[in-house]
Amino acid sequence: MRRIAPVAAAAALTVLLLAGCSMGSGGESSGYEPAMPAPAEGGDTGQSADEAADADGGSPAATQSVITTGRMSITVDDPLAAAEEAAALADDAGGRTESRTEQPGAGSASPRAELVLRVPADELDAVVDELREFGHVNGVTMNESDVSTERKDLDARIEALGASVDRLELLLSQASTITDLIAIESELTTRQAELDSLTQQRDWLVDQVDYSTLTVELITVETAPDTAPDDFWSGLAAGWAALVGFASALGVAIGVLLPWIAVLLVMAAIVVLVVVLATRGRRRATPVTTPAAPAAPSGPAAPAADPQRPAPSPEDEPRA
Structure with missing residues (x-):
């Protein structure tokens, strides 16, 4: 039996490395699971796997996982004071304030505040009801996203990688050569890094499910200043x-x-020019007519005037 143990360990190492290569090339994390032999110390591996499978059916991952996000807009008298109350309300409910922005009123800008609250999912409705009492609610928006499939997938991959890491650590303790030791350590480092990454993803997802995100916007009614002048100088300035x-x-x-x-x-200049040119053209086209001479009076014809004879002077005319 002692001679068979090293041979079995070497065979188990070879099968594990081949399974790890197939998994790293794109296979699921559970692809190497059936290829792992049971440890030589005992035969409890199959029983623990069954117990883990039974326990997985009753784990929280088997239930529905929902991420809830919401937004509220409330008109209050004093947004800054209301922001303090909203942050205290989230703390009392077991949550926290993830971010907070305040803008004091300056000039024509009105004061306002905005908070991002992380509230336990089972306390979200109660917190929203208490926030409604702060003032006039302008609007409420709630969104839910079911991430049950993602959470189950992460839990399964983490469980498989955890079992693989445990078995690699066991083989590392049983390695008898430097080559086997280096190969197991390299594979163990890769599996451990992947396990840590998946664990962080699962923790973030669980936090989003357990604590709902609520964005609260606190504003106030804008009051216009009285601009009516009340003295001479203010009237002059107005x-x-x-x-x-x-x-x-x-x-x-x-x-x-x-x-x-x-x-x-x-x-207008073009129109005037066209009119002027048209008028001039009409004047040039119209013929010039001379007036007719008046008709001579009836009676003896007057002698024709001699053009060489000078005109009679007034002294030459006969006197009456």
């Missing part, structure tokens, strides 16, 4: 501000209309 505003608006209006005015002027 008048000057109105004048500057009117001049600014007038400049903007002129700037907007100026391109249109330029286009209209060009169009």
